[in-house]
Amino acid sequence: MDDLEVLNRLQTLIQTRKNSSVEESYTSGLFQKGQDHILKKLGEESYEVVMASKDNDREHIIRELADLWFHSLVVMAYHNVSIGDVALELERREGVSGLEEKASRKE
Numbered sequence: 001m002d003d004l005e006v007l008n009r010l011q012t013l014i015q016t017r018k019n020s021s022v023e024e025s026y027t028s029g030l031f032q033k034g035q036d037h038i039l040k041k042l043g044e045e046s047y048e049v050v051m052a053s054k055d056n057d058r059e060h061i062i063r064e065l066a067d068l069w070f071h072s073l074v075v076m077a078y079h080n081v082s083i084g085d086v087a088l089e090l091e092r093r094e095g096v097s098g099l100e101e102k103a104s105r106k107e
Contacts, residue, residue, distance in 0.1 A: 007083055010070070014077045030074055038078055042071045 017027035030038050045068040052060040076082070 004083070007069075007073070011073050011077065011083055014070075014073050018077060027074065031078065035078060038071070038074055042068070042075055045071045 014027055017025045018031050020028040022029045022032055030041065045064065049061065049064045049068050052064045073083075076086070
């Protein structure tokens with residue numbers, strides 16, 4: 001199984017669901033409810049990953065991480081950010097100390 005291929009297929013599906021009817025798709029409902037709702041879901045999933053990790057339940061962690069990745073892809077689709085865009089940023093950071101990288105940001 002090609003892990004990146006699975007993510008690319010999911011990203012394509014999420015893009016197509018942006019314009020589907022709410023009756024057809026949970027994902028379409030997220031987009032129609034808007035950014036605040038999408039971000040709330042992302043935050044909820046992040047919290048659930050933390051709680052699953054604290055419980056040391058591997059299968060639960062995997063399920064919650066899958067939910068977090070899915071909702072991250074929804075945020076990416078909302079802003080028209082591709083997996084490739086994020087991969088390029090990770091590649092840019094490769095071999096750079098996390099402390100150096102953070103200090104270089106202009107935020």
